[in-house]
Amino acid sequence: MRALRRLGIGAKLVAATVLVLVVAGVPIERLAARDMEAALVAEHSPRAAVDAAVWRSRRTLLIGMGAVIVVAISVGAATTFFITRPIRRLTRFALAMSEGDLSTRAPLRGSGELRQLAHALNHLTSELSRSIAEARTERDLLAGILDGMSEGVLVLDRDGRILLANRALRAMAPLGEDALGRSVIEAIRNARLTEAIQLAGRRDEPVDVEVELGRTLPRRLLVRVSRRKSPAALGRDAREGHDARGADHDGSSAEPGLIAVFHDVTDLRRLETIRTDFVANVSHELRTPVTAISTAAETLQLGALQDPHEAAEFVDVIDRHAKRLRHLVDDLLDLSKIEAKNFRISLSELDVAPAIEHVTHLLGESARRRRVTVTVDAAALPPARCDRRALEQVLMNLLDNAIKYAGEGAHVLVKARSVDQQVTIAVADDGPGIPPHHLGRIFERFYRVDAGRSRDLGGTGLGLAIVKHLVELMNGSIEVESAIGRGTQFTVRLARAA
Numbered sequence: 001m002r003a004l005r006r007l008g009i010g011a012k013l014v015a016a017t018v019l020v021l022v023v024a025g026v027p028i029e030r031l032a033a034r035d036m037e038a039a040l041v042a043e044h045s046p047r048a049a050v051d052a053a054v055w056r057s058r059r060t061l062l063i064g065m066g067a068v069i070v071v072a073i074s075v076g077a078a079t080t081f082f083i084t085r086p087i088r089r090l091t092r093f094a095l096a097m098s099e100g101d102l103s104t105r106a107p108l109r110g111s112g113e114l115r116q117l118a119h120a121l122n123h124l125t126s127e128l129s130r131s132i133a134e135a136r137t138e139r140d141l142l143a144g145i146l147d148g149m150s151e152g153v154l155v156l157d158r159d160g161r162i163l164l165a166n167r168a169l170r171a172m173a174p175l176g177e178d179a180l181g182r183s184v185i186e187a188i189r190n191a192r193l194t195e196a197i198q199l200a201g202r203r204d205e206p207v208d209v210e211v212e213l214g215r216t217l218p219r220r221l222l223v224r225v226s227r228r229k230s231p232a233a234l235g236r237d238a239r240e241g242h243d244a245r246g247a248d249h250d251g252s253s254a255e256p257g258l259i260a261v262f263h264d265v266t267d268l269r270r271l272e273t274i275r276t277d278f279v280a281n282v283s284h285e286l287r288t289p290v291t292a293i294s295t296a297a298e299t300l301q302l303g304a305l306q307d308p309h310e311a312a313e314f315v316d317v318i319d320r321h322a323k324r325l326r327h328l329v330d331d332l333l334d335l336s337k338i339e340a341k342n343f344r345i346s347l348s349e350l351d352v353a354p355a356i357e358h359v360t361h362l363l364g365e366s367a368r369r370r371r372v373t374v375t376v377d378a379a380a381l382p383p384a385r386c387d388r389r390a391l392e393q394v395l396m397n398l399l400d401n402a403i404k405y406a407g408e409g410a411h412v413l414v415k416a417r418s419v420d421q422q423v424t425i426a427v428a429d430d431g432p433g434i435p436p437h438h439l440g441r442i443f444e445r446f447y448r449v450d451a452g453r454s455r456d457l458g459g460t461g462l463g464l465a466i467v468k469h470l471v472e473l474m475n476g477s478i479e480v481e482s483a484i485g486r487g488t489q490f491t492v493r494l495a496r497a498a
Contacts, residue, residue, distance in 0.1 A: 086118075089106070090106055090117060090118060090121065093106040093118075093121060097128075102128060102132070104125075105125065106121045106122050106125075146164075146166040147166055149168055151262060151263050151264075152165075152168045152170075152172045152173065152221070152264075153166045153169060153259070153260070153261055153262070154169055154184075154261075155257065155259050155260075156184070156197070156257045156260070158257050160183050160197060160201070160257075161181055161182060161183055162179050162181065162182055162183075162187055163180070164180075165180070168262075169262055172213060172262055173214070173221075174188070174213070174214060175188065184197055193209065193223060193260075195209075196208075196223060196225050196260075197225050197258060197260065199225075200225035201227075205226075206226035207225045208224050209222075209223050209225070210222050211223060219264055219266045220264070220266045221264055221265065221266075223260055223261070223263075224260070224261050225258055225259075226258065226260075227257075227258055227259075228258060228259045277446075278445065278446075281445065281446035282446075286325070288321075289321035289324045289328075290321075290325070292317055293321050293322060293325075296314040296315075296317040296318045296321075297318060299314055300314050331462040331463065331466060332462065334393075334466055335445070335462055335466055338466065338470065338473070339469065343469075345387035345474065346387055347385050347387055347474065348386075348387070348388075349385060349497040350383055350386050350387075350497075351383050352378065352381060352386075352391065352425060353378040353381055353416065355388060355391050355395060356395060356416060356425070357378075358392065359392055359395040359396050359399055360374055360399065360414065363396070363399055363403060366403055366404075367403050370403060370404075370408050371408050371409050372402075372403045372406060372408070372409070372410050372411070372412055373411045373412065374399070374412045375411065376414045377413065377414070377415040377416070378414065378415070378416035378425075381416055381418055381423060382418050382496055383496070383497040384423035385474075385475075385496070385497045386474045386476070386494050390470045391474070391494075393466070393467075393470060394467050394470050394471060395414075395425070397463040397466060398427040398467060401463060402429040402431075402488075405429075405431055406431030406432075406487070407431050407432065410431050411430050412427070413426075413427075413428045414426070414427050415428070421495070422493050422495060422496055423494050423495075423496050424491055424492065425491070425492045425494070426491045427489070428488070428489035428490075429487045429488055429489075430486070430487040432484070432485065433483050433484045433485055433487055433488055434480075434482040435484060436482075442464055443464050443465055444465060445461065445462055447461065467490075471492055471494075475495055476492060476493050476494040476495065477492075477493045478490060478491065478493070479491050
């Protein structure tokens with residue numbers, strides 16, 4: 001039976017034909033032999049003659065049956081070959097299609113049911129090719145969108161294991177190549193994120209949480225975790241509206257997993273901190289001169305105007321603090337323009353020696369009042385590529401700071417040199433120096449080494465921040481060196497003109 005089942009249609013047809021002929025031929029042969037024997041006995045033929053006649057009749061009949069069987073087999077085999085050949089072709093086509101070869105087509109030969117079957121298979125192949133092409137296009141589009149997003153995307157299955165993590169998330173979080181298939185706590189190791197994911201799995205609304213990921217350069221990430229619905233649930237929502245319970249009609253959950261979207265808010269939080277600190281610092285810096293001016297004006301109004309000596313003293317307080325307010329406002333405006341990229345500079349070939357002499361001359365009176373000696377060493381220099389207004393402002397801030405903080409009787413040296421395709425300008429003093437732990441923050445806004453002394457001298461705390469921005473706008477760099485009791489040196493490096 002197993003061997004018979006393995007036979008093809010043609011072989012079964014031939015076997016059935018032979019079986020029918022054999023089954024039908026044996027009774028026919030026996031009936032024919034019996035009739036012949038009866039006829040010969042009726043004619044009173046000898047027994048030997050009857051047997052010989054019956055044998056000859058049987059032999060003739062058997063030979064005829066054999067010939068008929070051979071002819072039937074030949075005709076059946078030929079018929080089977082021509083019938084099954086298109087079926088075999090369709091079978092090979094179907095096997096090729098099942099193996100992924102959708103470019104081939106079934107031959108449309110013959111007529112009738114086989115042609116209709118071939119046409120149906122070709123139509124199926126075309127539709128399948130179109131569906132696969134659309135699926136690939138959607139997959140590539142989705143992959144492109146996910147990889148092009150600045151937000152990180154993490155997709156989890158029902159068991160909380162990672163199914164997908166886009167490129168942005170891999171840059172934000174320390175995800176290894178083996179992250180897929182692992183749980184979040186194994187791959188990311190953040191307790192707050194794990195708690196948010198577990199909470200989102202028990203709730204219908206999204207869960208928002210802010211986490212910090214990374215060790216060397218930690219990033220602040222705002223994460224929204226929500227359930228993702230199965231296609232069946234999405235289709236049902238489209239037909240019937242949103243189901244608040246988020247469950248199938250049989251009560252089972254419609255969400256196959258979770259999706260978490262990560263927004264990098266590191267820069268935003270840093271800017272918020274800077275803004276808060278800036279407002280606090282500006283408020284603090286403004287409070288002192290405003291209070292002094294208000295107090296002096298109130299004292300004058302209460303009768304100090306009648307005393308010329310006291311009146312002159314309080315007017316001097318008002319004037320000094322008004323100038324401080326003006327300097328603070330000017331520095332704030334300059335700094336805001338620079339940071340907003342609205343401070344326009346024009347780089348050109350400039351001889352730095354005249355700019356140094358000009359700034360030194362402007363600050364000469366301030367140096368004489370403090371008995372500070374200013375020396376300039378800037379002879380035979382090649383031109384630098386910089387902006388005159390920006391360079392003069394940089395030198396004004398550096399030289400003014402040196403004169404103020406070096407102390408009475410100090411010496412300040414402004415030295416310019418050409419070194420390795422650069423023009424360097426160094427402003428050095430022999431004052432008390434700056435403690436080492438202050439040097440890393442000295443270019444920050446409102447940062448002061450000695451806050452009380454700086455305010456007494458009229459400093460705004462913005463000068464060095466402005467200097468750093470201006471030097472960088474001119475494609476240069478600035479550095480500071482200092483030692484306690486040995487003075488401080490600021491060095492500006494600018495590109496030498498070609």
